[in-house]
Amino acid sequence: MLAALAGCGKGGAADDDEAPEVKGTVLVTTVSPASQTFHDTIQAWGTAVGDPHRASTISLGHGGQVIGLLVAGGQSVQRGQALLRVAPDPVARNAYLQAQSALDLATGELKRTEQMAAQHLATQSQVATARKALDDAKTGLEAQRALGGGTAEETINAPADGVVTALNVNLGDRFQAGTALLSFAPSQALVARLGAQPEQGAHLKPGMPVEVQGTYGSGESLQGRLDVVGHAVDAQTHLLPLQVSLPPEAGNVLVAGSAVQASIDATSYTAWALPRGAVLQDDKGAYVFVVDHDHAKRIDVALKHPDGDTVGVQGPLDAKMQVIVTGNYELDDGDAVREGDDSDKAPQAAAKAQPESAK
Numbered sequence: 075m076l077a078a079l080a081g082c083g084k085g086g087a088a089d090d091d092e093a094p095e096v097k098g099t100v101l102v103t104t105v106s107p108a109s110q111t112f113h114d115t116i117q118a119w120g121t122a123v124g125d126p127h128r129a130s131t132i133s134l135g136h137g138g139q140v141i142g143l144l145v146a147g148g149q150s151v152q153r154g155q156a157l158l159r160v161a162p163d164p165v166a167r168n169a170y171l172q173a174q175s176a177l178d179l180a181t182g183e184l185k186r187t188e189q190m191a192a193q194h195l196a197t198q199s200q201v202a203t204a205r206k207a208l209d210d211a212k213t214g215l216e217a218q219r220a221l222g223g224g225t226a227e228e229t230i231n232a233p234a235d236g237v238v239t240a241l242n243v244n245l246g247d248r249f250q251a252g253t254a255l256l257s258f259a260p261s262q263a264l265v266a267r268l269g270a271q272p273e274q275g276a277h278l279k280p281g282m283p284v285e286v287q288g289t290y291g292s293g294e295s296l297q298g299r300l301d302v303v304g305h306a307v308d309a310q311t312h313l314l315p316l317q318v319s320l321p322p323e324a325g326n327v328l329v330a331g332s333a334v335q336a337s338i339d340a341t342s343y344t345a346w347a348l349p350r351g352a353v354l355q356d357d358k359g360a361y362v363f364v365v366d367h368d369h370a371k372r373i374d375v376a377l378k379h380p381d382g383d384t385v386g387v388q389g390p391l392d393a394k395m396q397v398i399v400t401g402n403y404e405l406d407d408g409d410a411v412r413e414g415d416d417s418d419k420a421p422q423a424a425a426k427a428q429p430e431s432a433k
Contacts, residue, residue: 099410102401104365106393107346112379112386114341116277118316120268122288122328124239124259125319131254132230136221137163139248140255147241147256148331151232158230158243158255167226170218173211180204180211221251236260237330264324266298266334269313277340278303284318289333296324300338345378345386352399353377353385360387363398363405365413370398372407 142159145151162170187204190196240257243249266286270278282300304315318336320328328334352362353375360377363370379386391397398411405411 099412100370100401100404101414102363102365102370102398102405102411104396104413105349105352105399107348107387107391107395107397108393109344110347110384110386112343112345112347113339114277114343114379115337116270116274116340118268118270118336118338119289120266120316120334120336122264122266122286122320122324122330122332122334124237124257124330125263125265128263129239129257129259130233132157132233132256132258133252133254134160134228134230134249135251136166137248137250137253138166138228139163140243140245141227143241143243143245145238145241145256147238148329149238150329151236151238153232153234155232156229157232157238160228160230162225162228163248166218166221169221170215173215173218177208177211177215180208184208230255233258234260236263236325239330259330264320264328264330265301266318266320266336268316268318268334268336269308269311270316270338272307272312272314274340275303275305275314278314278316278338283339284336285339286318286320286324286334286336288328289335294327296320296327298324298336343378343386345388346375346391347384348387348397349399350383350385352397352402353387354402362387362389362391363402363407364391365396365398365411368410368412370402370405370407370409370411 138160140158141161144156144158151157184201184204184207187196187201191198191201237259238256239259241255242257243253243255249255266284278300280300280303284298284300286296286298287294298318298320300316301319302315302317306315307313308315316338348362353360354362359374361372361374363372365371373389373391375387375389375391377385378388396413398405401411
């Protein structure tokens with residue numbers, strides 16, 4: 075019986091030698107940090123509008139009546155497309171007809187005077203006076219034509235491809251000379267008028283790159299440039315006004331009046347790029363664990379870019395270090411670690427899940 079027991083004891087020792095248990099070692103996966111340029115962004119919201127330096131108001135130098143509306147406010151138009159039909163003011167039309175009659179009379183009077191002068195029945199002074207009257211009649215007729223009396227109907231055409239941003243008259247309206255009939259913005263002359271939180275103003279400077287998207291629609295991005303940074307908060311929106319220039323192709327994506335949102339690249343800096351899970355937080359701040367001679371070593375870092383799956387940190391790291399990504403939540407400074415991949419954890423998890431009798 076003693077011999078049998080001794081034999082059993084030896085068999086158990088052999089099994090233990092064949093499968094030694096490593097205690098106090100944490101299985102981890104690692105990644106090497108990479109230096110990367112990050113950008114701090116500031117969000118802003120607003121509207122795409124016609125560039126005030128290129129937008130125009132269409133008016134006439136004479137009065138008249140609107141007899142045809144061929145477009146609506148907000149409509150896109152092509153160069154040369156008819157926008158309005160206008161009948162001239164009756165007074166201007168009458169003045170033009172009188173000027174035309176005066177020109178006909180002066181033309182005939184000069185001809186008669188020259189015939190009489192050839193027969194020595196009129197002096198050269200009389201000829202000069204008749205010629206002067208003809209010149210004055212021509213000038214008067216041109217003036218009345220410029221005042222709109224030369225035609226029974228006038229058509230106003232689009233000066234370029236663009237958008238009718240505002241239509242200020244209705245069918246049948248009579249208007250005076252210089253009245254703004256409609257507002258027009260060329261399609262390749264859009265800007266974004268935005269508003270940002272006032273506390274962000276200190277970080278904004280003209281020339282910063284801006285990514286602009288329409289709030290609704292396809293969400294296609296446009297690359298613009300920050301041109302104007304306001305120095306006073308808007309009384310209605312309580313936001314800091316900004317203006318962003320947009321590229322010429324903006325007219326293919328946005329129309330005047332579209333709601334837009336923008337991301338402004340305010341600050342650029344270099345930091346170590348790491349997966350979000352590699353960075354931990356405690357009362358002392360942000361930190362990471364690196365593998366140092368098969369042990370975990372804590373390194374405190376500054377979390378500079380916290381957004382996204384890849385974050386940016388600054389601290390005493392280098393590209394040769396192995397930063398622990400998974401398994402770091404179980405670690406304390408100085409703990410023993412073993413590097414592996416996620417597949418190594420499956421056998422361990424299965425072994426722990428087996429009942430004691432199965433072992």
